[in-house]
Amino acid sequence: MKTTFSTCCALLFLLFYSGHGFVLAQDIQYAPDIEKKIKEVENNLGLWVQIEGAKIEATLQDRMAFHKVNGVSIAVVKNYKIEWARGFGWADINTKQPVTTATLFQAGSISKSLNGVGVLKLVQEGKLDLSADINNYLKSWKFPYNELSKGKKISTANLLSHTAGLTIHGFPGYEVGKPLPTYAQILDGAKPANTSAVRSAFEPGLKFQYSGGGTTISQVMVEDITGKPYDVYMWENVLKPMGMLNSSYTQPPASGKPLATAHNNKGKAIKGNYHLYPEQAAAGLWTNPSDLARYIIETQLALEGKSSKVLSKSMTKLRLTPFIDKSSALGVFVDQKGEQTYFQHGGVDEGFVAQYYGSIEGGNGVVVMANTATTSIIPEIINSVAKVYDWKGFYNPQQKKVVEVNDAFLNRYLGDYQLGDVKVSIKKEGKDVYAVQNGGKMKLYFTSDTDFFILEVPRGEFTFLKDSENKITGVQQTQGSDSFKLMKVL
Incomplete structure (x- = not known):
């Protein structure tokens, strides 16, 4: 799911949690050269x-x-084959059930990618016109056009590419045991639905606006x-033909499956172990990285005309073609990274995060899934895969030069800072300065006397603020168009 900094993490200090971790690698042992990778x-x-001038080593175990990520599962695709897959950590922190390659995670919005395949199969079979009004096919519920749609009709292509001008970004899911809404209740925002109605926000075809609705x-x-x-349709027509035999959209999932437990960003299991998603196409897929790797491989082979387990070459090419903007295609996003173009999608459900990338050419890819609410670790793992497998231009870290700051300046920064309920202390240990919260700490790396960055806050820029008398009044965090100020209180 495409999200902004503010929707993902809000404030730097809400990203950080300290804890003692471990890594347990599970499943088969590979040949020595692959184990080395x-x-x-x-x-x-x-x-x-x-x-500049320093090497920072960050291990999966440390991160x-x-x-406070309990479990991670990874699969790597090379030359149109799964080169390796492995689980790390716990599928459930309370029962100490380890993650294996068979462990199933909720895929979040990655569900939309497989949904796109299923919908386009209907197009391929002549049962659906991508450009026709969706109400031509809706029988059990009709979309209520209003004045905001300006007389224009929504097409299926608009739905899949998030260009329908519709509301409802995503869904929080429902606790196990709570009443589940019908489709009509979800789309009309009627109880027990926990989201508002899916309606036009502006005319279809105008621009991209992400809509799980x-x-x-x-x-x-x-x-x-x-x-x-x-x-049932998705199992028979998409998942089973692609070899995704462990995957399912069924809500709740069938008993006896090796399910990971959802955990919050403090590493605690959520109530009921996971949420249910009657919005199956948007967020309801249970799967694992190996099965998603099979989807990646089938997409790559179909695009080259070497396989057609579900979609033809021409239909696969259409699915991977951005519809209005330069990125949003039919259930996937298409991004240029260095010398290669990739199709990709991320996913966030309650207590689960995931991301996949597949190269348009060359048969390379990666899938990472984790049972956490913390998204930060996902790109770090994917970047590591990109480095090891030499995906040229994929990983482009910012280059920073760190400077030494005089103790007289550093001592002025020490103290407590606050924004709402967020309270942070700036403390000095030896020559280093740290942001401390809830017993954990993050090191401040200075690029000038007042400016600094923090490794744990991707692409964040920070500045100590001063008044007209050079008294330190707070610290400002900026990331893109988002900016926050924590004021000094002590």
């Missing part, structure tokens, strides 16, 4: 910044401990066209 991926994660409409269309429950 796995160790290289584990032992040098790709942080967003590199410091899992730092972010729009994806949910496509789910209803699939059922209305096929007469089958969505999860």
Whole structure:
């Protein structure tokens, strides 16, 4: 899911949690050369910044401990094959059930990528026109156009590419045991739905605006066209043909499956172990990195005309073609990184995060899934894979030069800072200065007497603020268009 800094992490200090971590590598042992690559991926994660004249080593074990991530699962695709897959840590922190390659995670918005495949199969079979009004296919519920749509009709292509001008970015899911809404209740914002109605925010086809609500409409269309429950259609026509035999959209998941437990950003299991998502197409897929790697490989082979387990070459090419902007295609995002173009999607459900990348050419890819609410560790792992496998231009960390700051300046910065309920202390230990919260600490790296960055806050810029008398009044964090000030209180 495409998200902004403010929606992901809000404030630097809310990103940070200290803790003691561990890593347990599970499953089969590979040939020595592949095991060497796995160790290289584990032992040098790709942080967003590199410091001039210094090498910063960040291991998977350290980063899992730092972010309080209990479990991680990774699969790497090379030359159209899964080169390796491995689980690390705990699927459930309370029962100490380890993560293996069989462990299933909620895929969040990655569900939309497979949904796109399923919808386009209907197009391929002549049962659906991508450019026609969605109400031509909706039977159990009709979209209520209003004046904001300006007389324009929404197409299925609009739904899949997030260009329908619709509301509802994403869904929080429902606690196990709580009443689940019907499709109509979800789309109309009627109780027990926990989101508001899916309606037009502006005319379709005007611009990109991410809408899980729009994806949910496509789910209803699939059922209305096929007469089958969505999860059954997707199993029979997408998941099973692609070899994703461990995956399912069924809510709740079938008993006996090796499910990971969702954990919050403090590493604690959530109530009921996971949430349910009747919005299956938008967020309901249970899967693992190996199965998603099979999807990546099938997409790559289909694009080259070497396989057609679900979609043809031409339909796959259409699926990977941005519709209005330069990135958003039909259930995937297409991004240029260095010398290669990739199709990708991320996902966030309650207590789960995930991300995949697949190269348009060359048959390379990676999938990372974790049972945490903390997204920060995902790009660090993917960057490490990109480094080890020499994906040229994929990993481009910022280069920073660190300077020494006079003790007279540093001592002025020490004290307590606050914004709302967020309270942080700036403390000095030896020659280093740290931001301390809840017993944990992050080192400040100075680029001038007043400016600094923090390794744990990707692409964040920080400045100590002064008044007209040079008294330190606070610290400002800036990232893109987002800016926050913590004022000095002591």
